[in-house]
Amino acid sequence: MSPEEIHESNVRFQDAWRFFARGSPTGEVLEQPGVSIAASNVPWSMLNAAFLPAPVDTEAALSHAATAAAHYFAPRRQGWMLALCEDWVPPALRARAASLLAPLGLVPSVVATGMVAERLLPASRPLPRMEMRAASDASVRGDLADLNSLSYDVALVTGRQVFDVPAVFSGDNLGFVGYRLEQAATCASVMRANDVAYVSMVATLPPHRQLGCAEAVIRHALTEAHRTWGLERTVLHATPAGLPVYRRMGYRPVTRFQFYMAPPAPGR
Template identity: 35%
Template structure:
């Protein structure tokens, strides 16, 4: 029996990428095979192009069939992509061998993430920096979001900018903010108001400004603004290994592990 929290976190992952894929000029949302969904923004940054399993896997044959379906679905995709699967959605007897199975099927690399949720914020463990917050509203602020993410995640600057520099990504339900220090955007976070939660993404801080509280400050601000505009909701995200400990101090608790499987680096 799969834990309902795992299934919910998996669906929130799908819902968040659906939000962005549906607003991308070249985005697409599809279900190419039973148990497989594709949410592609069709950008160069691979994290913008994701596939998921939307139901638990039955056995090894089912797993292999679904992996092969992802490759068939991606055959026309010119950019890199990842398949995110929670190990907890696999039968217990497959979990230890799963990395080998994915590698044998052409997805040898793995990127761990963790589904996390919070009902309320924990009190900050330290004094947060005093910064100016600017909401993402125009091309200049959109490009700043892309640049900060590119530098933080070590990707080409044009990948980061392409992923966010279009007006349809920033409807009234998207609360993107920049933290400005001495006139410079140093950190950013975006909250999208989904039906069941306020979902956090695009959290990034310039490397030279990390470990100073800017990421926490701008993330709290974005969530507070989303709650003021759309009402209080549970908060959710999928954390990288680098961000997981920070989110835990903010009151987020782990609910599900995820592994992003991909074919090659970059």
């Protein structure tokens, strides 16, 4: 994959997490030597994130970045993650990363694939009919928060703290919930990030999976992004479960991220 697209995948990932952190009442965004931090400072490790601002090629550089992030998060006693782009770390160092990061409490967890589509392919099957509602409405915003909490096994109160925030769904971020059988079934958001639309917050409840619900709400969100901002190129980061859906829609992989997670402090 091209270095430019790998760079884009990293930058858009960090842009999105900074946006969430700035929307959080307790959030903070800062740059430290060798590491970027976007912390919502909530009890959800994935939303308290550290990133490499650029490729690293030495063990010392990776260790310095992770240690600086650990020093930031330790006094807050929250769980956190280090998102490591595999193409920004040489293979030999990547192989040693788990043992290098373990003393900081970081262990390998989720893998996400950075993907891009210049434009979406037509739907390959009929998609379910759903009522789409915008998260500018308070009740819809709460449903979007709950869908993410239930799908990612996070306490409902934590999901509401992160996503049930009016500022998160105004201006440069549009959120939508798809309702099926009179139930909030699926959701997605799309963020304006310079000249691309960044897709995130995709979640679907188990009874509504494998039916095309997620694809339907993503297509609706991207149609609104195109209508509102004129954007067609789109970027996202997919879990393994989401990869087949996104490939059918026309996305192609450009890089992968290994998330290293540190648990909250004992008693937190």
